[in-house]
Amino acid sequence: MSSKGQHVVPNGAKWAVRRAGAGRASGVFSTQKEAIARGRELAMSQGTELYVHGQDGRIRERSSFGKDVFPPKG
Amino acid sequence: MSDPKFEDSVFINCPFDEDFEPILQAILFCVLYLGKKPRLATERNDSGENRLEKIRGLIESSKYSIHDLSRCQATKKGEHFRLNMPFELGIDYGCRQYFGNGRSEKRFLILEEKKYRFQAAISDISGSDIVAHGADFGKAVKAVRNWLVSEAGVNSVGATRILAEYVVFQEWYWEKKLAEGASEGEIKEYPTAELMMAMEEWIGLGKPI
Numbered sequence: 001m002s003s004k005g006q007h008v009v010p011n012g013a014k015w016a017v018r019r020a021g022a023g024r025a026s027g028v029f030s031t032q033k034e035a036i037a038r039g040r041e042l043a044m045s046q047g048t049e050l051y052v053h054g055q056d057g058r059i060r061e062r063s064s065f066g067k068d069v070f071p072p073k074g
Numbered sequence: 075m076s077d078p079k080f081e082d083s084v085f086i087n088c089p090f091d092e093d094f095e096p097i098l099q100a101i102l103f104c105v106l107y108l109g110k111k112p113r114l115a116t117e118r119n120d121s122g123e124n125r126l127e128k129i130r131g132l133i134e135s136s137k138y139s140i141h142d143l144s145r146c147q148a149t150k151k152g153e154h155f156r157l158n159m160p161f162e163l164g165i166d167y168g169c170r171q172y173f174g175n176g177r178s179e180k181r182f183l184i185l186e187e188k189k190y191r192f193q194a195a196i197s198d199i200s201g202s203d204i205v206a207h208g209a210d211f212g213k214a215v216k217a218v219r220n221w222l223v224s225e226a227g228v229n230s231v232g233a234t235r236i237l238a239e240y241v242v243f244q245e246w247y248w249e250k251k252l253a254e255g256a257s258e259g260e261i262k263e264y265p266t267a268e269l270m271m272a273m274e275e276w277i278g279l280g281k282p283i
Contacts, residue, residue, distance in 0.1 A: 003249075004283055007241050010212070020242045021283040051245060056096035057211040057237075058264060059244050 003066065005049035006039045008032065010057065017042065040065075077135060078111040080176070084222075085113045085136035087162045088185075089145045093209075099269055100211035101140065103240050104218045106273050108228040110138065116267065133166045134173065137180055138226060140218065141166065144187035144209070146195035160196050183221040185214065212237055242283050247272050 004020045015035035016025035019042075026042065029035040036052055040063070043050035047066040054060040084105050088098055105112045113132045115125065133139070141163040145156035163184070170180040184199065186192050189206040192199065205221075207214040216233040223230050250272065251261045276282070 005245050007245070009241060018238065018241060020245045022238070049245075051248065053241075053244075054096075057100055057240065058096050058262075059248055060262065062248060062258065 003048050005051050005062075006043040006046070007059075008035045008039045008050070008052045010053065010055050078113070080135055080137050082109075082111045083113050083132075083136035083138065084110045085132050085139040085166070087115075087139060087159055087166070088142035089156065089159065090116065091145075094142075094144065095264065095266060097142075097207070097209065097211045097214045099264065099266060100215050100240060101218050102266070102270050103243065103273055104215045104236055105140075105222070106270070106277055107236055107239060108219065108222050108226075108231065110222065110226065110228065112270065114266075114270075129162055130165065133162070133169050134177070138183075138222070139163075139166050139180065140183045140185065140221075142185040143192050143196070143204075144185070146186070146192055155195065163199075181221075181225040183218065183225075185217060215240070239281065242281065243273060243276050246276055246282060 007018050007020060009016050009018055009025075011025065011028055015029050015032045017027045017029070017035050017039045018025040027035070027038050029038065032052075036050075039050050039052070043063070044065045049066060050063045051059045052061040052063075086098070086101065086105075088094060088101070090098070102112050113136050115129050115132065117132075141159060143159050143163070145159065148155045163182070166180070166182065169177050170182075171178075184192075184202055184204045186204050186206050187209050189204075192204060205217040207217055212233075215236055219231070219233045219236055222228045247269070248261055252258075
């Protein structure tokens with residue numbers, strides 16, 4: 001069901017970009033904005049989803065750059 | 075379904091409010107990932123069952139307990155601090171001391187949001203080891219992981235690995251919910267009982283990526 005998306009996750013006082021299942025983060029950034037920009041770049045090039053997590057660790061936003069089987073409604 | 079074994083059960087005594095929910099859910103993931111079974115007062119919805127009786131049953135049938143005292147101080151004027159958590163810690167302590175029948179083997183982890191704050195609210199336990207998580211889900215996971223490794227002898231999986239797997243689970247959960255016809259708004263409500271069932275399902279399926 002899953003497609004190994006890119007995730008922007010809190011990393012202490014910083015933000016990391018991590019592919020689901022990857023052993024380590026592909027990048028750590030000072031701001032969430034920078035991390036989202038890098039995560040979007042990677043998701044677009046890999047044709048996958050980008051999941052942005054909140055400071056509380058939970059996914060708060062999903063953007064699809066692949067064949068989105070479940071596009072946003074409305 | 076039969077109740078989980080005493081040795082596998084982890085009673086979770088924590089605030090059930092919206093602000094604490096993400097920390098609770100991360101703790102639940104950590105406990106399940108390390109092979110234990112979280113036991114919550116909200117796990118059964120029988121209105122005819124007395125809440126205190128339910129809690130007593132959970133305490134007696136759990137070898138391990140996580141007590142989070144993060145709501146020991148009111149956050150604004152006129153608000154009451156919450157007594158349920160220290161009360162249930164007291165029941166658990168009594169169970170360990172007086173129940174007999176192997177309950178002296180019970181193990182506790184006491185968590186708090188801020189270091190030393192509990193000493194003013196409940197000084198009787200000032201000699202106990204209490205771990206502060208700073209309302210950070212990652213620190214809470216680390217505290218639970220360290221405690222389960224040292225006290226329950228679970229496999230020594232690193233906290234970083236557990237948090238990375240939490241990311242994998244969340245992606246799986248999000249896609250599963252979309253496939254079931256949920257809207258993104260509905261998914262973001264993250265109902266704890268449903269999330270916990272999904273965590274168990276994900277683990278049962280072999281933690282798919």
